[in-house]
Amino acid sequence: MPEEFKCGYIALMGFPNVGKSTLLNRLVGEKLAITSPKPQTTRQRLLGIVNRPEAQLLFLDTPGVLDPKGALNASLVAAALKALAEADLVVWLVEPRPPAADDRVLLPQLRRLDRPLIMVINKIDTVAKPRLLPLISAYHEMFPGAPIIPLSALLGDGVAELMAEIVKLLPASPPLYPPDQETDSTERFLTAELIRERVLHHTSEEIPHAVAVQVEEFDESRRPHLVRIRAVIFVERNSQKGILIGKQGRMLKAIGAEARGEIEALLGAKVFLELWVKVWKNWRKDPKALRALGLQG
Ligand SMILES: Nc1nc2c(ncn2[C@@H]2O[C@H](COP(=O)(O)OP(=O)(O)OP(=O)(O)O)[C@@H](O)[C@H]2O)c(=O)[nH]1
Ligand SMILES: [Mg+2]
Known part of the structure; x- marks a missing residue:
């Protein structure tokens, strides 16, 4: 091991939909986090581990920071702030737009952080390239002293530069995880997330926000020949249940087929997936439901 081995937690933070989860997957080189064009896709902290000869990078994907109205939103923001408290270093993502009013509200708080x-x-x-330079200087003015890295999480441009900058700023420390570990999430959790991603993909308006997924059974006694999974998709109202099941069950079938493919890739095993849709009235406002679904402390 080199003398100055570095290791630390890096929180990926920002407003909803800026591409934090896409960046996490790009950095790790695996699909760990689910992503979607809908805001508030990520609901829990997710660790992605990157091993380099000179460093171990512990990336934390976080829910987008948003107005903490409602019990679910409050718990999303709490999860993001908890990741912030764990972090040795913060990567703050923004859209490629000039700083807006919200950024200015956050600025003083980010400056108060006692970490890079x-x-x-x-x-x-x-x-377009010519629009980039003025953007960089606008953010430079807001955050003098902070490195500013233009990047495309989708295509990978700028990711190597970001990695190099992070390694520079990480504290010297031995690795905290074994070199073959990629995350600390369970396969059960990642499976539920992949199902939820497929639901987000097929639905719109309030349904994506009203959905939660719970894996009720994860039978791997015949792995890798077969892993049997039974999962429940919770919605808040009967009408949402009808939409999700679809005409002659078509929507649920499509969601199930796509999710199964993704889960098989994750587990490296054949999967039998059984999906149920159930109504849990107003679960987002119910602290008991949030706890049961793993969405609160
Ligand atoms: N064109 C383009 N789209 C991107 C890029 N990065 C992310 N996206 C898209 O932006 C949308 C949101 O990406 P996510 O990674 O889910 O964003 P997030 O910040 O994790 O969102 P929340 O979890 O809801 O806070 C998705 O449709 C991504 O494909 C990028 O570099 N370029
Ligand atoms: Mg996300």
């Missing part, structure tokens, strides 16, 4: 901050301007594949 890196600003990432993500999604640069969506802006």
Whole structure:
């Protein structure tokens, strides 16, 4: 091991939908986190471990920081803040747009952090090059002293530069996890997330927010020949249940087929997936439900 081995937690933070989970997957080189064009996709902290000869990087994907109204939103923000408290270093992601009012509200708080901050301007594949320079200087003005890295989490441009900057700023420490570990999440949790991602993909408006997934049975006694999984998709109202099941069960069938493919890739095993849709009235407002679904402390 080199003398100055480095290791630490890096929190990926920012407003909803800026691409934190896409960046986590890109950094880790695996699909660990689910992503979607809908805001509030991520609901819990997720650890992704990257091993380098000179460093072990412990990335924390976090829920987008948003207005903490409602019990679920409050617990999302709490999860993000908890990751922040764990972090040795913060990577703050922004859209490739000039700083807005919200950024200005956050600025003083980010400055008060007593740990290094890196600003990432993500999604640069969506802006013309000449528009990038003024953006960089606008953020530089807001965060003097912080490295500013333009990047495309989707295509990978700028990711090597970000890695190098992070390694520079990490504390010297021996590795905290074994070199073959990728995350501390259970396969059960990652499975539930992959199902939820497929639901988000097929639904719109309030349904994505009203959905929670729980794996009730995960039978791996015949692995790798077969893993039998039974999962429940919870929604808040009967009407949502009808939409999710679809005409002659078509929607649920499509969700199940796609999710099964993803879960098989995750587990490296054949999967039999049984999906049920159940109504849990207003679960998002119910602290008991949030606890049962693993969404609160
Ligand atoms: N064009 C482009 N799209 C991106 C990039 N990074 C992420 N996206 C897209 O932006 C959307 C949101 O990405 P996510 O990674 O789910 O965003 P997030 O910040 O984790 O969102 P929350 O978990 O809801 O807070 C998805 O549709 C991504 O494909 C990028 O570099 N370029
Ligand atoms: Mg996310």
